[in-house]
Amino acid sequence: MADEPKEPKPPQVPTGDQPASAAPPVSPPAAKPVGAGAPAAPPKAAAPAAPRPPVVLQTPLNNEFVTRFRAKFGAALLEAIEDRKQAILTVDRAQLVEISLHLRDEEKFDMLADLTAVDWPKREKRFDVVLDLYSFPKNERLRVKVHAADGEAVPSVVSVWPAANWQEREVFDMFGIAFSGHPDLKRILLPDEWQGYPLRKDYDILQQDTAWVRENLGIESGQ
Amino acid sequence: MLGADELVINMGPQHPSTHGVLRVKLKLDGERVIGSECIIGYLHRGVEKIAENRTYQQFAPYVDRMDYVAAVSSGLGYCEAVEKLLVVEAPPRARVIRTILTELQRIASHLLWLGTHALDIGALTPLFYCFREREEILKIFEKYCGARLTTHAFRIGGLQYEAYDTFEKDVERFCKDFESRIVEYETLLTQNRIWIGRTKGVGILTAADAIAFGVTGPVLRASGVKWDIRKAAPYAAYDQYKFEIPVGTTGDTYDRYLVRMEEMRQSRLICLQAIENIPAGPIMAKVGKVLKPPPGEVYHAIEAPKGEIGYYIVSDGTVMPYRVHIRPPSFINLQAFDRMVRGHLVADVVAIIGTIDIVLGEVDR
Numbered sequence: 001m002a003d004e005p006k007e008p009k010p011p012q013v014p015t016g017d018q019p020a021s022a023a024p025p026v027s028p029p030a031a032k033p034v035g036a037g038a039p040a041a042p043p044k045a046a047a048p049a050a051p052r053p054p055v056v057l058q059t060p061l062n063n064e065f066v067t068r069f070r071a072k073f074g075a076a077l078l079e080a081i082e083d084r085k086q087a088i089l090t091v092d093r094a095q096l097v098e099i100s101l102h103l104r105d106e107e108k109f110d111m112l113a114d115l116t117a118v119d120w121p122k123r124e125k126r127f128d129v130v131l132d133l134y135s136f137p138k139n140e141r142l143r144v145k146v147h148a149a150d151g152e153a154v155p156s157v158v159s160v161w162p163a164a165n166w167q168e169r170e171v172f173d174m175f176g177i178a179f180s181g182h183p184d185l186k187r188i189l190l191p192d193e194w195q196g197y198p199l200r201k202d203y204d205i206l207q208q209d210t211a212w213v214r215e216n217l218g219i220e221s222g223q
Numbered sequence: 224m225l226g227a228d229e230l231v232i233n234m235g236p237q238h239p240s241t242h243g244v245l246r247v248k249l250k251l252d253g254e255r256v257i258g259s260e261c262i263i264g265y266l267h268r269g270v271e272k273i274a275e276n277r278t279y280q281q282f283a284p285y286v287d288r289m290d291y292v293a294a295v296s297s298g299l300g301y302c303e304a305v306e307k308l309l310v311v312e313a314p315p316r317a318r319v320i321r322t323i324l325t326e327l328q329r330i331a332s333h334l335l336w337l338g339t340h341a342l343d344i345g346a347l348t349p350l351f352y353c354f355r356e357r358e359e360i361l362k363i364f365e366k367y368c369g370a371r372l373t374t375h376a377f378r379i380g381g382l383q384y385e386a387y388d389t390f391e392k393d394v395e396r397f398c399k400d401f402e403s404r405i406v407e408y409e410t411l412l413t414q415n416r417i418w419i420g421r422t423k424g425v426g427i428l429t430a431a432d433a434i435a436f437g438v439t440g441p442v443l444r445a446s447g448v449k450w451d452i453r454k455a456a457p458y459a460a461y462d463q464y465k466f467e468i469p470v471g472t473t474g475d476t477y478d479r480y481l482v483r484m485e486e487m488r489q490s491r492l493i494c495l496q497a498i499e500n501i502p503a504g505p506i507m508a509k510v511g512k513v514l515k516p517p518p519g520e521v522y523h524a525i526e527a528p529k530g531e532i533g534y535y536i537v538s539d540g541t542v543m544p545y546r547v548h549i550r551p552p553s554f555i556n557l558q559a560f561d562r563m564v565r566g567h568l569v570a571d572v573v574a575i576i577g578t579i580d581i582v583l584g585e586v587d588r
Contacts, residue, residue, distance in 0.1 A: 057310070057519050083519045084307060111434050114522065114533050116548040130535065132522050132550075136434070136448070139455050143522065163437030166558050174271075189264035189587060198272055205276045 058083045065107070073099060078147075086143060093146040093154055097181075100131075100144075100160040109133035109142055112161035117171045119201045125149040127177055131157070148177060156182040174199035191216070228252055236265050240343045240573040243583030247560075247572065254568045259561045263554075266587035274547035279305050279379060279514045282547065287373040289551060290585040292335050294373050295328035295364070296527040297585075302377045303458055304523035304534035306508075308516040309379070317381035317506045318460040323394060323497045324367065324376055325459065326490040330401070331360040332528035333483045333490075340480075340577035341412060344421045349411055356404050359397050366393070380510035391498045398491050405487060412480070422476040426563040426575040429474055436559040440530025440552055442579060445482045446474035452526040459525075464496045476578040483580075515542055529553055529580050549588060553581040 061082040069089070070077050076099065079090040091099050103109045114132035125147040133142045148154050156179035157164045168179045169188040176197035179185055186192060195209045213219060230251045235241040244265035250258035270289060274282045286301045287294035299321055306312060313321070338353035361371040366387055368376045376382075412418045428438065433446040443450060451468045453461040469485035471478030516538040524533035530552030537546040556579050563575050 057517055084310065084521055086520075086522065088520075112437055113524065113531065114535060114548070114550040116535055116550075118537055118546045130548075132533070132535065136450060141522070161437065162435045163555060163558065166554065187264075189267040191264075198269060203272075205272055 061087055061089075069107075072102065086141065088143040088145065090145045090147070093148055093152070096144075096146055096155045097157060097160065100157045103133060103142070103144070104160055107135070107142075108137045109135045109140075111136065112157070112163045112167075113141070115157075115164050115167035115171065117175045117177055117199075119175060119199065121201045123147075125152070127175060129154050129171065129177060150176075153178040153180040155180055156185075158182055173197075176200070229257070234572065236262075241576055242339065242581060245557075245576065245581070245583055245586070247576075249564075249569070249572065251569065256564050256567055256569065256572060259564050259572075261557060261560060263557075263583070263586050266583050268588065270588040271547055271549065274544055276543065278542045279516070279544060282544070283377075283379065284373065284375045286549070287375055288584060289549065289588055290332075290527065290529065290532075290553065290582045291372055292582055293328050293332040293528045295324050295376050296332075296525065297532060298375060298377050299325050299459065300523065300525040300527065300532045300534055302379050303525065304521055304536050305379045305514070305516065307521045307523050308519065308536055308538055309510065309514065310517070311380055311508045311510055313381040313508055314505045315460070315502045316504045317377075317508075319463075319497055319501050320382060320386055320506070321377060322460040322464075323494050323501075324364070326493045326497075327360045327363060327394070327397075329490045329528045330487050331357045333487050334360075336483065336528075336577075336580045337408065337480075340574075340580075341418075343573045343577045344418070346412065346415070346418065349408055352404070352407055352411070356397075356401060359400075363390075363393050363397065366390075378507065379514060381505070381507035383507075385506060386501070391501070394494055394498050398495050401487075401491050405484065405491075409484065413484075419477065421571075421574055422480060422578075424473075425476045425567060425571050426578055427473060427475045428559055428563050432559065432562055433474065436562065437555045438530070438559050440526070440528070440556065440580075441479055441482045441486060442530065442556055442559070444469065445471035445479040447472055452524055452531060456524075458523075460497065461493075464493045466490075466493050476574055479578045513542060515540055524550070527552055529582070529585075530556055551585040551588060553579075553583075553585040554588075557581050557586060 058081050061080040066080045073095065076092040076095045077089060078092060081088050111134040112131060113134045116130050118128040118130060120126050120128065127148045128145050129148060131144045133144065146154060154177055156168055158168065159181065166188060168182055169185060171177050172179060172185055173187040173190055174197060187194065191212065194212055196203060210221065213221065232249050232251060233246060234249055235246040236244040241247065246262040248260040248262060249256055270285055273285055283298065283301055286297045290297050334353040334357040338350035341349040364374050364376070365371050367390065368374050368384055428442065428446050430446045430448050433443045433448065447470055449468050449470045454468060466489040469482045469489070471482050518538055518540045520535070520537040522533055522535045524531045531550065532552055533550035535548040535550070536544050539545040560575065560579060564572055567575070
């Protein structure tokens with residue numbers, strides 16, 4: 001983690017633009033970025049030019065690994081950034097399985113620690129499917145993201161990491177993202193007949209499948 | 224498609240040995256299990272949706288209600304994840320007190336596991352012994368923060384409460400007593416022929432399978448993978464203490480029992496080292512009353528008693544998280560259940576559910 005509990009209190013970063021994709025697309029130059037706490041943050045003073053917010057937490061990632069990765073997959077790597085010392089790659093959805101196999105076998109990311117999704121309804125491709133990988137031999141973590149529009153299927157990685165099975169079902173259950181090639185894609189936490197996908201941003205916290213509730217629980221509302 | 228001798232039965236969700244509301248559909252050939260399916264979600268409360276509608280601080284008590292027998296560990300993971308998002312670090316004193324409480328929680332969680340697991344298999348006595356010691360830990364929690372189970376012991380940025388006057392003494396007394404208490408449990412079980420008969424060779428999980436299924440925690444270590452986040456990516460104050468990571472060899476239920484017993488010993492040693500020197504100083508970092516983490520995202524994982532609990536938090540710079548995803552160890556570990564249970568007898572199913580150590584509050588969230 002950061003080495004310094006520095007916290008510029010009042011001047012928070014402007015809340016405007018799309019966070020996750022705020023960093024510039026992969027650009028070759030920038031040497032090795034030091035994430036997180038390192039920029040001993042001159043909060044308001046030395047902000048050069050305009051575009052950057054005062055605390056730069058997302059920087060383009062450009063290390064050996066990324067170079068290797070780009071050499072192999074080229075245009076399939078859409079973006080590589082570092083956010084608070086975490087490596088994040090955004091890749092082409094269509095090649096997810098090949099990339100996963102490569103990461104597992106060549107780069108030794110042998111465990112899929114976590115798989116989830118994030119909904120950005122204003123974006124053209126509204127969903128991020130996020131995979132958190134861990135490598136036992138290297139003791140490193142890596143995050144891989146793909147974008148998907150509503151209704152677009154994401155290739156399932158169950159064949160690469162069996163751990164993805166329930167996690168992809170959960171994403172399907174909560175976001176309605178289909179995973180092509182999944183052996184048994186059905187709801188996992190909610191009842192099979194439930195209508196709607198609760199973790200989408202347009203699903204209100206008080207919303208529910210009232211028809212299901214009435215029919216199966218015999219009450220008007222679960223609230 | 225069922226053969227003439229095959230039978231499908233439901234175990235749970237009200238079965239006492241399923242540790243809550245787990246429902247398992249078992250496909251049997253006589254007494255032998257030839258397939259299984261876990262049906263979960265009976266305790267689903269939509270924790271992740273709630274998170275998007277609460278401020279960062281308001282959400283902290285909710286995480287205690289996932290793994291309610293190890294609430295301190297869940298709370299630590301969440302607080303550290305938000306701290307990472309804010310790029311702050313808790314002061315040294317807070318980190319040491321966090322470590323002590325989290326290790327006590329690990330012991331308490333393992334004790335509950337041991338008591339109920341033994342009970343499931345037919346050994347009644349350990350339950351009473353385990354609850355006796357667990358009670359002492361819960362008393363320390365109660366003295367520290369007023370709650371026993373859903374403690375909300377930590378705050379984002381550090382601690383709300385100073386350690387009470389006799390905190391070190393209480394922890395020390397517990398640790399001193401606990402050494403001989405573990406011997407008592409082991410006398411009851413480790414060499415017990417029935418215990419060995421019911422656990423050796425049952426529910427074997429190979430290291431390769433464990434990694435493929437994303438299994439973590441004591442279950443992974445019992446399969447022979449020497450990996451513990453406390454060592455691999457030290458958080459809180461773990462880098463200051465000496466402890467061993469116990470590993471098993473065969474990955475059966477008996478190995479998992481031995482690993483957890485040894486983990487309790489190691490946790491005890493960590494507590495003893497930690498109380499010797501709790502640094503003076505503030506217990507709270509400067510984090511302000513309104514938390515607005517800069518936009519971005521973090522994934523932070525810690526070693527909870529049941530395995531890796533991870534928090535994936537996305538901030539859009541407002542007071543409420545844009546997205547919180549929790550990687551619950553129980554949920555992921557339970558995926559390996561089918562692999563472990565095939566070919567065993569119905570009675571072993573109970574032993575295998577127990578040995579994974581799940582809490583349904585966390586599986587279903």
